[in-house]
Amino acid sequence: MPGSASRRTVLAAALAAAAGTAAAGTAPASASAPGGTEEGAGLPAPGTVANRFWSTYPDWRAGDAEGTRAVAGRRPGLVLDAPLGRTDYTDPHTGRTAAWEYARWTSPAHTPSVPATEVIASWNAHTPAGTWLQVELSGTYGDGTGTPWFVMGRWASGDSDIKRTSVDDQTDGRSTVWTDTLAVDDPASGLRLTSYRLRLTLYRRPGTSLTPTVWRLGAMASDVPDRFTVPASAPGPARELAVPRYSQNTHVGQYPEYDNGGEAWCSPTSSQMIVEYWGRTPSAADLAWVNPDFADPQVCHAARHTYDHQYSGCGNWPFNAAYAASYPDLNAVVTRLRSLTDLETLVRAGIPVITSQSFRKEELTGAGYGTSGHLMTVIGFTPDGDVIANDPASPTNEAVRRVYRRREWENIWLRTKRYDANGRVRSGTGGVCYVYWPVEPGPAQRLVLRSAGLL
Template sequence: MALTSLRAVAAAGVTALALLGTTSPAVAGKPAGGGTAVTHDEQITWQGWSGAGWSTGTAAGTTATTAGLTLGTPIGTTLYRDPHTGTRRTWTYGTWTSPLTEVGFGATELIASWNADTPAGTWLQVELQGTYTTGTQTPWYVMGRWASGDGDIKRTSVDKQGDKTSSVWTDTFAVNNPSAGVLLRAYQLRVTLYRDPALTVSPVLRSVGAMSSNVPDRFTVAPSAGGIAWGTELAVPRYSQEIHAGQYPEYDGGGEAWCSPTSTEMVVEYWGRKPSPADTSWVDPSYADPTVDHAARMTYDYQYQGAGNWPFNTAYAASFPGLEAKVTRLHSLDELEHFIAAGIPVVTSQSFLASELDGAGYGTAGHLMVVIGFTATGDVIANDPASPSDAAVRHVYRRDQFEQIWLRTRRTTASGGTGSGSGGIVYLIKPTDVAWPSVAGSSNW
């Protein structure tokens, strides 16, 4: 899985962002002290392309339209053997390559995410080539082969990619040994659009970008002040992953394996979108909440063999009309509160022992849930899909405990060893006509 972050400055369709510290403005009626300046050790940046930004890259067989980047006159054909079906099929294709993009600091991780439409008979591939602080380059790494459906290719990450300095772990580029001093200085993204040669329909890439970050190893984090969205709760639908236990083993069997698509589906439906009855007609009619089953199928990564690939989840969310989504990382609950204040629920990734999160009743090496608000005293209100029923999904978790288990990058496991933490990973999902919140006077996300 992955680790991520973000902040954006919009310019001619190109976004670039670096969250190197934020100040949370005081909110009338909130406790004094909310919004004090916080200095962060971690470095996080989001950089992306859409709209007029396509002109900054290099196109070969692709063209920019008002809808997004599409295939123009393909530059050739290629034979793709789907590793999960064995099917060999010829595709026409074109590419778009971003300019060489400076991160702005030495990064240890990068996660790409994209928003696209892939009609039947089309798909896309996203690749990354990094430049190290030494000036040498990585190979071109595949960050995902993706289609919104599963009738043409099986959606997949690619294993066993790496060199002596870095590796790709499902959806995350990571420097193997940051302490050695060789880090990621710059990168390019390359997107290849594919279609059946017998068709004229094209995939449409609406945006692509990446979060780069350097988050230090840490078992604890300094608590944030809060006071920005206290007393605010969003009316997000409640779905339990547990009531799906044993359903569709070909998509990892429901239950604890479906925390990510269940969380994503809750936010999609909060925004008034959802799979149609025709979309879910394949689901056993005796199963409750068929849209959750559908989300699991449409986020399933056939190499990872699970529905927890982070960019596949945000790409699924953005496949609904009018929605956009990305994977990133936030610095604190203060930052997250700005999204709640703007009416935007946030999907978070965390890992913890049962003793570290009062009221959860379970421990996990990795789990996603939806932060939907804050109590009047600043505790976190979450739709936690690891609940026995839809009615039981709403939980209130202690602010100090939640912030630790979400933001840390290292933790002590039940056996006394050392495990990893997400370091503040989130899915951000919203309609395109809803503005990203402004944090500390920064440009929109």
């Protein structure tokens, strides 16, 4: 089954039950390299999505620093300066307890333009061996009451110090964290999160001068209306980007400790395609652990370094963004887009996008499978407006490039409700995607990213 979506199924059932819903439970365009033109740069700001990312020196200075320090430069960031003290952390996945020095940074309260039913945090950081970080989120409801601090991720780029993990069983009875998403339990009640703060805790081995460096921290707040279908959009100009092609299925059976091997590696495989599109790649030393008999060892590497040990999968959205941003001078976020037109605008500027969708086999002509959750990389659009996707759920690398019918693809990506093969109501992602881009994008790319609320 493509993808790895167990907690998406749980979330679907929970939201459907709360809302009272019956629920149980290919002619190519011309290829081009990274870059962009001014064409179509006026991307409209999404009306149901609001992004806020802290990434500038003034941003880091504006937060409440407790032992952290803002650093200026070409890529401003936040580092551990003077630790507040020590704490013990028992890793739930190894049982090992270790002492760590720590410091904290808390963002100012942010009021998004969209009172939210869901909030997803994401971050970009470097965590050398001997360091890690934790991201938390606290929100305020429209009635003035607040949430506790919810853990949105405990993360390190490697896995020798701690096991990268989400945290289950977090709820205040009104909202719940589902792996990487804080969701209001009963959106039909009208309850919304009207503001939030993010808290970042940096950890290092005691007695050292090691530090994580965080370049970007933020969240996407959204209130996408329930819908089984979305209006059709008009096609824009054709373009196709030259994105590397990797199949997850060629890795079936490899490293089953990472979500049963390649059959569930759609997310890291897609991430690796775009990392390499932007000219980054793991070093030979990075790949030394991979069996030399395996082709495309960088896909195995991506799976290992996106794996969430609590979720038991490689499909944690922010962990994939953080993996991509661990490469030199790459930014990466998790967000939602409002329409296929918005996605076309990014692609036309030279920015491929990883999208999340679920569908029955008969809903996407030519896919040849159905899935409860799958990631693929949108690399272009045909002259007729159909979607050109690098679909990792393909038998070979050569077969990865697919052309999908625009109307079908648009609907399965943007809807929030769908029927499964048994006729039961399940959730859709409502336009969730990963966007990765270089720290210094071209002028047209910068304009498009800013219009999308990502800069």
